[in-house]
Amino acid sequence: MTRIAILFLASLASAAPPVLTSLEPWGAQRGKALTLTLKGQYLPEGAKIVSTLPAVFTPLASEAAGKTLPYLVEIKPDTPVGLYPVRIQSPGGISNILLFSVGTFPEMKEKEGNDSAETAQKLSQTPLIVNGTLKSADRDFYEVYGKAGEKRVFEIEARRMGSAIDPSLRIYDSAGKLLTRVEDTAGLGVDCRVEFTFPKEGTYKVEVREARFSDQASNFYRLKMGSYAYATAVYPLGWNRLKDVDVELSGGNLPAPVTVKPLDGMVHLPGSTASLPFPFVQSDLPEMLEPVNDARPRYLPANTVMNGRIRKAGEIDRYSFSVQEGKTYLVEAEARAGGVSQLDALLTVYGINGDRIESAGDKPPKQAVNAFIVAGDYSRDPYLVFEAPKGATQVTVAVEDLNGAGGAAHAYRLIAREQKPDFEVSLSTPYVNIPSGGTAIAVVNVERRGYNGDIRLTVKDLPKDIAVAGGTIPAEIPDIDTRQVSRRGVLTLTAKAGAPARTLDLTVIGEAKLEDGTRIERRALGPGMQTNIRGSFGFVDSSRRAIRPFEATWLGLALPAMVGTESNGVLEVKVPGRVRIIQGMRYDFPWTFVSKTPGMQLPSVVTPDTPGGRDLRISDGNKRQPGKGLMTMNTTIGTPTGTFDVILSTRTGMGMNDEVVYAPAITVDVVQGYDVGVPKQDGLKLFGTIRREDGFSAPVTITPDALPLGVVCPSVEVGENGTQYAIECQASKEAPVGEHMILLNAASILPQGEKGKVPYKIAPVEAKLRIGK
């Protein structure tokens, strides 16, 4: 949140949290004044603009109250070219972020009706940026004029700015012949850029279309045209945030590489260029540059980032890395997934004899092998974990491109270190608005790195008038046969009634305790902003599949929050914050919606979310009625014991005016109905106790098993609510003298749920049976 400064404060009016859907325009020329209209929902006049944009914002009168907020914006002339977050703060809360682009070229707006080459919009000016939109299967045509041999850069800013558009650009001659076509340009994600040389003097048509002709809610683009410098390669990709470094920019249309200093996590081309800056990684670790022209073996120190580059096709960078036999190490690369490098990194660790120990980056996810690609799948930069082989003191770490490519844009960051079981957490919730007296949620995802146990989410330094609940991420079982994935957790944040309105920067922490007793904490970074992208049809069943939403993690935000005004109502669940459920039994969650808005239509449907819960069913039964109901959770005797959260929510209102109201998370412990205590022995009599969970009263039958030859121990039944058992064994003369391990099998029936159908067995109890002479 340090990047965002509050620029303007005005009176607060509306109750619902504001939502921004678009800006008009999406960018401007620096040093110029313009009218910027924010569009969306619940935009009260006088709301605060929160932005890092170095500009003066003066509110103007809105012609569509609540839906638009016009401002007169004066952008400072020395504003660096780049993208700036803009959000609104109102009494209802803070809005989502949209990105505003500041450039060096004049700007104009697309004139609709330019859907064909014949009706192309004439652009007489150059350089220029056109702000346009693509609605569904739309094509936008522009007519430009060029001289023979003239070079001009055509670039589209869209996805980089949070538009859902995946743009494609084509240039035709006056006869309609396609001269060039460009889609995803290296380093620009799905955005595109081409430097075009006009073959002869005349008019040309420039077409902008969506690569899939998909229909997106956020459908804007910025077509940039002009003669400007741009680079395609950055090296290194990042550096220690406290240390000075020279960064080389090269490629593109630069005649020679240039060296610059990074600024606030960005690398700008010097001079008056129209190019957006490259994001630059800022780390807290020591950093090194790959030795060049050094004949000595390269050494990769632990916990140090090695910045390297695969300079030519087929090149392999090799490093020696010191290890100790039996210890586990992590090797990790940052490359293409960061969006700047073109290196599809392949990591390989070789032993001293050249044996391949482990590799990463050359394997598909298991579900993708011999199956159709899962539409939501995408590759990340590789990492691998390996155990140092016997006798090894060093290994070789090799970095290369998966397909043998190389060049200036094939940079990487490489780190190796001893790896203890670990995990990383990240927020998929970009911000939260906590209603005064109400509840909001934050969703956290976990990437497990050798640690498969429970993870507890919490919020650091939480104010006293805000309570946190939930945040349980149960252990997962990595075994291939019984694989149970648990990588998502939900925290609920509840503000006390009357909690004062204010903004907060919340820090979400994932905590875990390792087997050796070590406690580890990992801080979650937020996505900054999110744009949902409508997915693709196809992939086997022709249904629409999700596409990874756009996120702007480079904003460096954790969890911006605001305590706002009350919501429409409160969802109350009349159970304790932590409940115990016996395997196979049912638990009821009666709920009530307490309206704060007179006359509102009360919700009758409540939706459950049980992150990490397994083998259970939760439904709203048949007691549903407006304003109250009963959610019932059914477990089975196969439901594993453990802890997870139940988050109930309901939706009030309709369409754009709806609001999701949450109840504080309820933590559920699924427990065994009874335990059989290890018996004591008196002669040949075994006696012990049965511990019963509250509510479990059924008879329990205990059957001794694995008895020594010549020993007979009959089954015994412990009656309803009984807690003591005694087993009279008999031993023949052949029975071997001594102490023997036997098993006590216990079975019961459930008092509800699956009662009478399936025996409710628990794991056998090991006991000792002594046979005397």
Add this chain to the structure above:
Amino acid sequence: MRFLVPLLVTPALLVGAEPLTFLKDVMPVINKAGCTSGPCHGAAKGKNGFKLSLRGYDPEFDYEALLYDLSGRRFNRADPARSLMLAKPTMEVPHGGGLRFEKDSRYYKIILEWLRTGAQFGDPAKDKVVKLEVSKSEFFFEKPGAKEKIRTTAHYADGSTRDVTAEASVTSNTPDIAEVNAESVIETKRKGEAALLVRYEGKFVTVPLTVLNPKQGFTWAALPQYNYVDQLIDAKLKKLHIQPSGLASDAEFLRRVSLDLVGVPPTPKELRAFLAEPGDARTKRARAIDALMKRASFVDHWTVKWGDLLQNSRRYLGDKATWGFREWIRDSIASNKPYDKMVRELLTSRGSAYENPAANYYRVMREPKLSMEKTSQVFLGVRMVCAQCHDHPFEQWTQNQYYQLSAFFAAVGLKPGYETGDEILYLKRDDNIVKHPKTGRTMEPQYLIASIGAPPIPQGGDRREALAEWLTSKNNPFFAKAIVNRMWSYFFGKGIIDPVDDIRASNPPVNEALLTALTKDFVERGFDLHHLIRTIVNSRAYQASIDANEWNEEDHINFSHQAPRRLSAEQLQDALFIATGSRPKFPEVPEDTMAQQLPDPHIGKDGFLDLFGRPQRESACECERRTDLSLPQALNLVNGGDIATAIGDPKGAIAKLITSGVTDRQLIEELYLGALSRVPSPAEYDHAVTFLKKGDSRAARAQDLLWALVNSKGFLFNR
């Protein structure tokens, strides 16, 4: 025992008094008796617990099965005559396959003698058949009703020969022209051409057979020959006493060539301009061909065909990659990329499918065997699928070859790309081998056939590079021939070899000289597809009328006249847009996107296009595109919403014509030109004028007239 041999077997069986061997003597008997046939013990699971290889492709396996399976119960060593392998086929014990030979038959004696003399397997270096020879390389009969025996000689590896007429299998591919009985006697039935397939011990030879038209009075009337295509077709027609048809009219030609080159019929304006153009037919037609091939719609039309073959579909690739792959195909066609280069790019593709759309080729198949099957079928015209389980029954392809060829693709790996929906093709370092399913042996890659200049296959790295070089080589006897044949079929409705993706010795070309010449020309011109297309469509044969004469009316294979072809689904839909003047409005694409500009079968799914046979691109077989006629199609044409909406379009042709105040004759002519690409005959004018005057609404009558035209054969067929 050896002294008994002469008493038991005929001298013919004892060549040089060598002991009989399984390989040379017994296997032919077992095959001829039908024991190894598909319905009997050659079935995938054998029959009643006894399995032999299909048609005896694996003699080692069969030898083991006969002598050692069931603990050797099939071979009674103490008393060979009581062996089960003799008792069963002679029905001494019950046999589900019935009587295969009598006890006193030659076959019985051969097997018995073989058993008695030690049941030797034989030496493959000596006893394997290396070549078959038949009594004639071509059979030519003056008239039906003639008979002639075909004699077959086997040449062995040791240089010896044997008359194997009795055991050889001879079949005719067209029995209603010529039949062959069990004694290898040919009997001709009617005029025409057939191919005889002679098989013996895994070797085969194909022999063409011709029965001339017995009708008297044929006189060859030479027609102009536009290029070598006509020379080679005429040469064969003359020999067969078939008189080719003359040229189609200019109007017929322009409609045909427009549909074949750019996928849509000419507009009335284009047709009028062409008809009014001065000059001889050959010259102006050549000009029209050149002009059509420069159109963007030329690229659209051929993109559909390649999209079918390469199975470009979001079902496999997702929507973005489907659009990208389509652009790659379009670029290849528009730039007239040499065909060998285009195929090399597909076969050796690597990296992101978004960045290198050629990599989408592998995303459809996803595993080595399917990649190999598709590659061989699409680019070589060879169907290898049979050889996955056993050696090909009618071809030279073996099961080993199936896995050896698959091994070229073993290292192809796919992983998700860095953008959702993308995949990256890379070479796997693990799990990158193909094993033989029977032996478990790792199969090293081998070319299907050796060809001159084939590169050595590297031990590691991307072995697809070597495969691509071999496959696209001008010396590869299949590669160029397959595409030439396929392209030919697009202009004549059938290939010179048909089906086009089933090139094999037992399916010979109907005009080998023609196919050879086209292939040679194609290769010499640097695998230039545009040149090939020009050569074909500039021929008189292509431009011939569909009307037959008394000498070619029964010829349907020698290209003596053109044949009407039903328009493809996309052609039909786009022709409807042109005839009715309505605008295409498919979902998920910009307005005015024509049917042939759609990227894949997802758009407009389950609608008009699918009804008329648009393939779902689930296989690379041309056969997936249906051009049949069905009742639902007829009902749709007669009463379907697509036709009615197009004809009744308020901005369509009829609305414009009526509001422009044209006369009845002008209206009628325009509708005929738009729908049928021709002016109406005087009688048609008269009927139509009368019809238009009958009702209150001239527009409604005009709509009915147009409806009738689009329901006529003239509209539905490319003639």
